[in-house]
Structure formats: structure tokens, C-alpha cells
Amino acid sequence: MRWTIKPKPEQKDIDQLANVLHVDDLVAQLLVQRGITTYEAAKKFFRPQLTHLHDPFLMKDMDVAVGRIETAIKNEENILVYGDYDVDGTTAVALVYSYLLSDYPNVATYIPDRYDEGYGISYKGIDFAEDNSFSLIIALDCGVKAIDKVAYAKKKDIDFIICDHHRPGKNLPDAIAVLDPKRVDCDYPYDELCGCGVGFKLVQALSSRRGKTIDDLVQYLDLVATAIGADIVPITGENRTLAFYGLQVINQQPRTGFKAIIDQIKKTVLTITDVVFIIAPRINAAGRMKHGQYAVNLLTETDLNKAQKSAAEIEQFNTDRRGLDQEITQQALVQIQENNEEEKFTSVVYKESWHKGVIGIVASRLTETYYRPTLVFTKSGDKLAASARSVKGFDVYNALEGCSDCIEQFGGHKYAAGLTLSENQFETFKRQFEKVVSESIDPQLLTPEITVDAVIELKDITPKLMRIIRQFAPFGPGNMTPVFMAENLTDTGYAKGVGQNEAHLKISVTQNDSHRIDGIGFNLGDKLPLVISRKPFKAVFSLDENEWQGNISLQLKIKDIK
Incomplete structure (x- = not known):
């Protein structure tokens, strides 16, 4: 290292900071390194307040989104809350669904099947909405690149409100509203929200129009804190405030589903690290091993007996997941060694039988072992699907953009992404990815820091x-x-x-x-x-x-x- x-x-x-805070030099140094140089900044850091949260209407399209939901409720339309199958997506769906349902009955949830439909908005999901007379879909933690899918829905007179935090492409979908702080034309003051965080801002905006205050929404912050931890977004600014209060809810008044998980692990006080390594993997295991709807059901359950049964089921999914990811990681390590690929700038492995639900975890394990940008591929229908993970300081999303002529679809972040491609493009992609990374990475980034x-x-x-x-x-x-x-x-x-x-x-x-x-x-x-x-x-x-x-x-x- x-x-x-x-x-x-x-x-x-x-x-200067040591004097105003009456702390020693070491503490003052740690704070200044975090950009905290004044008494006011330190007060915000040590004593975050919910009143520090930004006005949700500063987000581009927020007024339009709120207006469309209010119209749907007034006209008694059916609203479908749609989200990705990971922790960020399922917590976001649980949050927006339970908030709307507290005041309006015509709401349902939809989580795409990881294996049958893949990531994000699917044609099958839109067909489900049409078959069941849903005229408005609120998409969470996905959708900012779903141009064709949103156009398909529009032909069926189904409107979309998209709440996403992934990087948009050059063009946005033709949705009623696209809430994404990473939009270049969005002036929202904080652009590091997770998908559940964007969903929370929508709920905050809706509730403010009903004369409610932020204090009325504290009960939902356990979901937001869990998504912030699991999605590895910065715990700065608004995220710090949301995580701070969300942890208090988890430890003092957890929702029934969280209580069922916590009762199983028998831990008294949970930190954000515990949320990341104890709660999040269990929520994720539902979508990895069975279906993400299991996680939503647990997170919205109010009956403790039912929640405990659901938590036990999900615990078994998580146990199965652990065994599978260890087995596949060993197979992938052998593949790298047998192909004499230890000296390359990248690790790209593939086996058609590998379980799609754990390839992201395997990619992380391989990155820990060889410490370089890594992709793990498996067969998904007639395509190949992969999870990508990167090393600190290297943008794997940009590297994938450099290989976009070989890729059918991709999305994600600087350090984690997903993609699909045709099987006949695999070897070409593998060579091109190695070339792009080897020509753009600083070699010292290949040593852990x-x-x-x-x-x-x-x-x-x-x-x-x-x-x-x-x-x-x-x-x-x-x-x-x-x-x-x-x-x-x-x-x-x-x-x-x-x-x-x-x-x-x-x-x-x-x-x-x-x-x-x-x-x-x-x-x-x-x-x-x-x-x-x-x-x-x-x-x-x-x-x-x-x-x-x-x-x-x-x-x-x-x-x-x-």
C-alpha cells in the first residue's frame, strides 16, 4: 500500500479555528481538512439541523412533478411507484409509496425482475401499467437515460416522473418531469443525493404544499440513511444531515421492517457502517436472489409478526447469496490466473452460468484482490450483462464511454456501473477496455492508497x-x-x-x-x-x-x- x-x-x-472552538490544534486541523474553517460551519457539522435542508423546489422540474401528482390525486388516477431492485431503489419505492398511501389509496409498487427485465425501466413494466390502468409512473433511482421506454409509455398515454441521480446522457427522456440534480441545467445546490434522496425531496415538496413541515417527514429518514450508506454517496452537506437524523430513527424508532432485521442481529446501536454491512446486504439480497419486491414488502410492513417472517426469508436469501459469491469469486480468480492476466491493467472475466445477482459483489472482491478496474460478465437472455467496479481515483464510467461502440447499454457512476452487450462483441470489448484503461490510468492508482x-x-x-x-x-x-x-x-x-x-x-x-x-x-x-x-x-x-x-x-x- x-x-x-x-x-x-x-x-x-x-x-483561528482552534481559538473560536476552544479545541486543540489536531482537532482544528482535521476540521479544516474537511473544509470547515468557521464557527458557523463547525456548528452545522457537529449539530446538523433539518432546517439546513434545501428548498426542494430549487430542483429543476420539481414544481411540474408536484403539480402532476396533485392532478393525479384530484382525478383519482392510479399511480405506479417504480424503482430499481437494489437498496437505493427499493428504499426509494418504500418511501414514496408509503408517503402517498398515507393519504391516497390508488397507489401500487413495481420492481423490475433483475433476470427477466434487467436494470431500470422496462417495457414489461410499462405494459403492466397499461394492463392495470396506471396513468402515472413515478420512477426512482432509474430512468434518466430511458428515452425509448418513456416514449413507448407516452404512446400508451402513461406519464412519467423520473427521480434519478445517475449521470444523464446528451438528451433527456420526454417525461413530465426529470428530477436529477446532475442535470446540467439544474441549479439545485447539492448534486450528490442518492436516488432515495431525490425521492425524499419529492415527498418534501409534496408535503410542503399540504402545509406540513420537515418534522412530519422524520419517520422516512431511516430509509434515506440506509440508501446513502449503501449507495456510497458522499456524506457531506445535505446527505450528512439526512444520514445523521436517519440513524437516530434507526436506533430509536425504526420502522417495523428494520426492527425485524435488527432483532435478528441483536445489535443495540447501529452506526452507518453497520447499516452498510448489516442492513443493506439483507435488503439487497432480495433482488439478488429472488425479487426486489420482497424488500419493498418488508420495508412497508407494519405488522411485526409478518415483518419477522419476511425478515427470516430475506435472511435466508442473504445466506444463499454469501455462499454463491464466495464460490464465483474463487472461479473468477482461477480464470484470471489460468489466462495469465495478472499483469494487465484490467480484469474482465465471464462465465455464462454465473448468477447475475452477485456479479457486482464478485467484481468488488476481484478489485480488492488485484486492485484494478474490473468487469464480471454473465449470460442474461441472449445478451451478456456485466457489473463494473473501479479503483480509487479512476472513472470507470468514462472508460466505458470510450468503449461505447461495443456496448448496447450502460449506466452508473465513477466507481460502479453496469452494462449489456452482444456476445459477439465480448472479445472486442475486452481488448478495447484494456486499451482505454491502460492509456488513461495513472499507474500509481493500481496500488491501494x-x-x-x-x-x-x-x-x-x-x-x-x-x-x-x-x-x-x-x-x-x-x-x-x-x-x-x-x-x-x-x-x-x-x-x-x-x-x-x-x-x-x-x-x-x-x-x-x-x-x-x-x-x-x-x-x-x-x-x-x-x-x-x-x-x-x-x-x-x-x-x-x-x-x-x-x-x-x-x-x-x-x-x-x-
Whole structure:
């Protein structure tokens, strides 16, 4: 791994903030590095308020969207709430559907089948709307590139309101309204909302017209926080406020479906990391292994007994998913080795029998192993479908655009995307993708990077520092957990490998023979020889709390040792 130490901000900026906040230099430095340089900015950061949320009508087409929904309700039209099958899509559908249903009965949901229909708006979904007399479809977390599908619906007198956050193409669909803060002609102040976040802004706009306030919508923020965490959008600005309050709802008054999941895992307080690694995979497992509608049903269920049965079903989907993704990851690793592709700039693997529901997870696993832009393909009908994952700093979406002559359809973000192509284009695409990436990627991006916020002395690691850092949460892109580096560390003689096959490293270190502190390095068991010789070493780590027999002590959560 390469260690990159963030440049230290100007000392005058650190001093100024330290003085107004009455904090030490280290805390002030961490805040300035996050763009927080004034008392007001710090107050917003540490004490986010729902009143900080932007006026939803600042989003392009919001007034038109609200007007069309109000007309539909007035005319007693049937409204279909349509969304993608992942966490962002299913939480968005659950949010908008349950909000509309609280005041209007003629609403239903639709999640496309991952295998039969694929990602986004489908012709089958539009036909379902026509067959069941739906005249308005609200599409969530998808649709911004569905020009042909929206035109098809228009011929059937079905209107579309699109709520998306993916990058639009050159032209927009001919929908009644296209709500997407990434539209070039949209002046909304924050463009990093997830799909569920855009759906929430629509609900916020609708409720404001009914004389409601933001406080009336807090109950929906557990869904928004889950989508923010799962979709890996920046936890900055508006997302930070939404995630902050959403976590409070999850921990204090979770909806029945979340309560059923939390009761299974028996965890008392959930962080955003827990939401990402515990709740989100279970919601995702429904769409991966069976159908995304299972997730929507769980998230909108109000009867606890029914929710517990649904959660148990989804738990089984998640167990099945884990087994499958491990099996396919092993097969993909063998394929890369057998084809002698370890030295390439990309990993592109394909097997027609691989389960479409887990290829995104497998792509992530392969990226962790070989650390380069990765695509995992499988057969989907008469086409090939793939999930793409990238490495930090490289835009895989742009790379796919450079191969668009081989691709039938693609969409996504900088670090994750999906695509389909004809089987006869696979080898051409594979060569072209390797060429585009090799010519455009900075080679150093192919080595994993640890970004270090500050160099620290062990004596500066105190319970007070830990208390303040805890208040930096929720953590995520744009506001990562602070990472520190300490030099001239020596082992006190207690270092050892722990866990299965001694895969993890447990150490106790001092700096200049004082200020002893324990540390744990997950999957760093192979670093043991570096520390047991009493030779000085340096380490990068975040701060953590270790609870043992009722006692809580600070420890280093070690990321790497040199």
C-alpha cells in the first residue's frame, strides 16, 4: 500500500479555528481538512439541523412533478411507484409509496425482475401499467437515460416522473418531469443525493404544499440513511444531515421492517457502517436472489409478526447469496490466473452460468484482490450483462464511454456501473477496455492508497480526542474516519497472530518507551515479523474502543505497518 499524508493546512487557519472552538490544534486541523474553517460551519457539522435542508423546489422540474401528482390525486388516477431492485431503489419505492398511501389509496409498487427485465425501466413494466390502468409512473433511482421506454409509455398515454441521480446522457427522456440534480441545467445546490434522496425531496415538496413541515417527514429518514450508506454517496452537506437524523430513527424508532432485521442481529446501536454491512446486504439480497419486491414488502410492513417472517426469508436469501459469491469469486480468480492476466491493467472475466445477482459483489472482491478496474460478465437472455467496479481515483464510467461502440447499454457512476452487450462483441470489448484503461490510468492508482489525515504522537491519543472524533460521525465518502500515522513505535513483547490461521495481528506498542497502547490489525498477521524484533516501525491507524469484561479502553485499529 502507498501512504499519502494529506497536506497540513495553513497554520493560521488551524489557529483561528482552534481559538473560536476552544479545541486543540489536531482537532482544528482535521476540521479544516474537511473544509470547515468557521464557527458557523463547525456548528452545522457537529449539530446538523433539518432546517439546513434545501428548498426542494430549487430542483429543476420539481414544481411540474408536484403539480402532476396533485392532478393525479384530484382525478383519482392510479399511480405506479417504480424503482430499481437494489437498496437505493427499493428504499426509494418504500418511501414514496408509503408517503402517498398515507393519504391516497390508488397507489401500487413495481420492481423490475433483475433476470427477466434487467436494470431500470422496462417495457414489461410499462405494459403492466397499461394492463392495470396506471396513468402515472413515478420512477426512482432509474430512468434518466430511458428515452425509448418513456416514449413507448407516452404512446400508451402513461406519464412519467423520473427521480434519478445517475449521470444523464446528451438528451433527456420526454417525461413530465426529470428530477436529477446532475442535470446540467439544474441549479439545485447539492448534486450528490442518492436516488432515495431525490425521492425524499419529492415527498418534501409534496408535503410542503399540504402545509406540513420537515418534522412530519422524520419517520422516512431511516430509509434515506440506509440508501446513502449503501449507495456510497458522499456524506457531506445535505446527505450528512439526512444520514445523521436517519440513524437516530434507526436506533430509536425504526420502522417495523428494520426492527425485524435488527432483532435478528441483536445489535443495540447501529452506526452507518453497520447499516452498510448489516442492513443493506439483507435488503439487497432480495433482488439478488429472488425479487426486489420482497424488500419493498418488508420495508412497508407494519405488522411485526409478518415483518419477522419476511425478515427470516430475506435472511435466508442473504445466506444463499454469501455462499454463491464466495464460490464465483474463487472461479473468477482461477480464470484470471489460468489466462495469465495478472499483469494487465484490467480484469474482465465471464462465465455464462454465473448468477447475475452477485456479479457486482464478485467484481468488488476481484478489485480488492488485484486492485484494478474490473468487469464480471454473465449470460442474461441472449445478451451478456456485466457489473463494473473501479479503483480509487479512476472513472470507470468514462472508460466505458470510450468503449461505447461495443456496448448496447450502460449506466452508473465513477466507481460502479453496469452494462449489456452482444456476445459477439465480448472479445472486442475486452481488448478495447484494456486499451482505454491502460492509456488513461495513472499507474500509481493500481496500488491501494491509504490517506493519512495527520501524524500523531501516542501521548496525544486521549479519551477526550476519541469523544470529539466520535462526533465527526456519520462517516463515509467526503468525511472518512480520521486516519493517523505514528513513527518510532516499538513492540512491548506481546505481539502475536490471532484468529483463524493467525490472520490478524494483535500488538501492544510504545513510543519512546512511554504511552503504551494496544492495537489490532485485521488481516495483517503477515506483518508480525516487522514488529517482534524490537526494531522501530511506523503504522497507520484509526482510533477505536475495545470493550472487554465491561472495561472500555482505547486501541489502535491498524491499517498498515512499515
